[in-house]
Amino acid sequence: MNxxxxxxxxxxxxxxxxxxxxxxxxxxxxxxxxxxxxxxxxFSPLKVYYYMWxxxxxxxxxxxxxxxxxxxxxxxxxxxxxxAKMLLWNVGAEGQFHMGACAAAWVALSMPGAPAWxxxxxxxxxxxxxxxxxxxxxxxxxxxxxxNEIITTxxxxxxxxxxxxxxxxxxxxxxxxxxxxxxxxxxxxxxLPFLFGTRIHWGLxxxxxxxxLIWFVLGRTKWGYEVTVIGENPRAARYAGMNIERNIVxxxxxxGALAGLGGMAEISAIAGRMxxxxxxxxxxxxxxxAWLGKLNxxxxxxxxxxxxxxxxxGYSAQVIGVTAxxxxxxxxxxxxxxxxxxxxxxxRVRIVREVARAGKEVGVDx
Amino acid sequence: MADSMFVSILxxxxxxxxxxxYAALGELVCERSGVLNLGVxxxxxxxxxxxxxxxxxxxxxAAGVLAAIIAGGCMGLIHAFMTITLRVxxxxxxxxxxxxxxxxxxxxxxxxxxxxxxxxFHQVPIPGLSSIPVIGxxxxxxxxxxxxxxxxxxxxxxxxxxxxxxxxLRSVGESPETADALGVNVFSIRYASxxxxGMLAGLGGAYLSLAxxxxxxxxxxxxxxxxxxALVIFAVWDPFRAMLGAYLFGGIDxxxxxxxxxxxxxxxxxxxxxxxxxxxxxxxxxxxxAARRSSRAPEALGTPYERx
Numbered sequence: 034m035n036x037x038x039x040x041x042x043x044x045x046x047x048x049x050x051x052x053x054x055x056x057x058x059x060x061x062x063x064x065x066x067x068x069x070x071x072x073x074x075x076f077s078p079l080k081v082y083y084y085m086w087x088x089x090x091x092x093x094x095x096x097x098x099x100x101x102x103x104x105x106x107x108x109x110x111x112x113x114x115x116x117a118k119m120l121l122w123n124v125g126a127e128g129q130f131h132m133g134a135c136a137a138a139w140v141a142l143s144m145p146g147a148p149a150w151x152x153x154x155x156x157x158x159x160x161x162x163x164x165x166x167x168x169x170x171x172x173x174x175x176x177x178x179x180x181n182e183i184i185t186t187x188x189x190x191x192x193x194x195x196x197x198x199x200x201x202x203x204x205x206x207x208x209x210x211x212x213x214x215x216x217x218x219x220x221x222x223x224x225l226p227f228l229f230g231t232r233i234h235w236g237l238x239x240x241x242x243x244x245x246l247i248w249f250v251l252g253r254t255k256w257g258y259e260v261t262v263i264g265e266n267p268r269a270a271r272y273a274g275m276n277i278e279r280n281i282v283x284x285x286x287x288x289g290a291l292a293g294l295g296g297m298a299e300i301s302a303i304a305g306r307m308x309x310x311x312x313x314x315x316x317x318x319x320x321x322x323a324w325l326g327k328l329n330x331x332x333x334x335x336x337x338x339x340x341x342x343x344x345x346x347g348y349s350a351q352v353i354g355v356t357a358x359x360x361x362x363x364x365x366x367x368x369x370x371x372x373x374x375x376x377x378x379x380x381r382v383r384i385v386r387e388v389a390r391a392g393k394e395v396g397v398d399x
Numbered sequence: 400m401a402d403s404m405f406v407s408i409l410x411x412x413x414x415x416x417x418x419x420x421y422a423a424l425g426e427l428v429c430e431r432s433g434v435l436n437l438g439v440x441x442x443x444x445x446x447x448x449x450x451x452x453x454x455x456x457x458x459x460x461a462a463g464v465l466a467a468i469i470a471g472g473c474m475g476l477i478h479a480f481m482t483i484t485l486r487v488x489x490x491x492x493x494x495x496x497x498x499x500x501x502x503x504x505x506x507x508x509x510x511x512x513x514x515x516x517x518x519x520f521h522q523v524p525i526p527g528l529s530s531i532p533v534i535g536x537x538x539x540x541x542x543x544x545x546x547x548x549x550x551x552x553x554x555x556x557x558x559x560x561x562x563x564x565x566x567x568l569r570s571v572g573e574s575p576e577t578a579d580a581l582g583v584n585v586f587s588i589r590y591a592s593x594x595x596x597g598m599l600a601g602l603g604g605a606y607l608s609l610a611x612x613x614x615x616x617x618x619x620x621x622x623x624x625x626x627x628x629a630l631v632i633f634a635v636w637d638p639f640r641a642m643l644g645a646y647l648f649g650g651i652d653x654x655x656x657x658x659x660x661x662x663x664x665x666x667x668x669x670x671x672x673x674x675x676x677x678x679x680x681x682x683x684x685x686x687x688x689a690a691r692r693s694s695r696a697p698e699a700l701g702t703p704y705e706r707x
Contacts, residue, residue, distance in 0.1 A: 070503075070506070074506075074507075092556065116600075122490060122494075124494065128608050157425070170677075171566055174683045174686070175685075176689045178686050179684065180680065180682055180683050180686040180687070181629075181632065181686070183437060183490065184628055184629045184632075184678075184679075184682060185679050185682065185683075187622070187625050188622060188625055188626070188675040188678055188679050189675070189679070190622075190630070191622050191672070191675045192672045192675050192676060195668045195671050195672045196672070198668050199666050199668035199669065202668070203666060213464070225662055259422055298617075306654055310401035317498055320498070321495070321498065324430070324491055356505065356509045357505075358501075358503075358504075358505025358506040358509065359502070359506045359616065360502070361498065361501055361502025361505060361506075362499060362502030362503045362505075362506050364498060364499075364502065365441075365496075365498040365499025365501070365502050365503070366499060367493055367498070368491075368494075368495040368498065369477070369481065369492075369495050369499060372485070372487045372488075372491060372492060372495065373481065373483060373485060373487070375487075376481075376486060376487050377485070
């Protein structure tokens, strides 16, 4: 009696070829899994994927919209990745994004006649400060009391979103908006300029600058070294006299500031007024992006563009009746597939034929 | 008059706390075996939508509940495979499960948004018990899914603390190496706990979509899965304390809703924030004081087990 059995054997090191193939493998796997769901609900997966690709990458307009959508994701994800370097899970980018947008909107709405050179820098500062403050709330209990930051940052997202709802339904509602939950539109001076005649805006410059800065700080400065050591070995860091608590608060605040800047850029350049539909979940996508980018700022920036494309493609797939939620599902699947392929890289899968009594093993490398 | 309102808020606290309680019990079992699952929110949503879809299609509530339990169990199984077999980071896998579950439930539920159920869970007052003043109304005038928790909570407590399999489950969460050396199968216990946790979360979701709401709305759990995770910490991994915590949460939720209906003058958005703020504050207090008490998390929580 022979029985086939899958056996996972630990590899000494991940093979270099696999490191290169694994992200591609993950994308293919998630597309295949997504196709199964699409088929099950009566869509032709090829048609859906074609529409998504066509909407996001086939022409200059699609590409520019993809970049526009990648901006908030990129800013949020860079922050998430920086915090994650210190083993901090900032699941609260969504809330920090909204608070940043709120603060920026507050500046814009209270300085209607001011010139751009005054109002825009103030909006940037206010957005970053509000995002940082919103991250400070969970950061301090995490640093000094050990309160689980995953739960607190996440729950604060709901608080932030209700705060936005309160503002647009209450004190900020534009009297001429016909009862729609919208604030008054910003003055032209409070709108972040577009670039290259598209909707790509200065937020992209902020995001790329942030990526460069984080890359430089992490790789080339003493503080960056501290962050890396604390993330890799907190005990060693403590013995070396590094102030872990202060660094936790600091990196969370920077993460919050980046997400807040994302909120500011989005509301100033794209929305132009406070609304309740600022984000289709950029802060949540950011977590996946940070992980897919292996916390490397440049890789994070690149993956953000891919996810921007996924969202834009999702919009165009709605033309044939696929819901927006299918994109979220696909994002989740992608993360699973990446995790699985990464893990599989650590193992050699063998098919073992178990022969009764005689313990002979026939191995096939997989 | 004021008295009857107090009673009705307490009664609402029990029904509002019940979905969170199911999810928290599931997470408790899972964490007791050493597996942290942050996918509760996603598992609840998938449970809620599967239960609702099935109930709409078949017209049977029992089928709906069963479907929710199975769907939640499947979600738990994904997490188990990722974290126990592939030894993926439990935090990341749980987050992925939440994001995937949110997307999947929105995708599946698109066709039944706003569709009414032909049958929903009714109040079934327990004869005799429900006529006890105050307590009768608060505890014994609910639907069957609420009563089920009155059985599940003591059962879980008994199972965990008074039976051999329960001892094995806890030992796997405290010290898998020792448990393994004593011949306990760490992998199968962790798999079973993760799947059972998913089933309970799915059931919690079904309570929302089939009894509490009863309807399907995208993201209808609104963070209850995360509140359940926080409750487990509040409960120091004890089923009875999880029950207390769930009703506390339910009380805040019910109070906010009541104030909204009565027109308290406070913006409804602030009232809606209350359960989240409350949970955060409680979590901070509990964590800050936990160091001084003997209570603590299972020793091996969050660490994958690898047989050397």
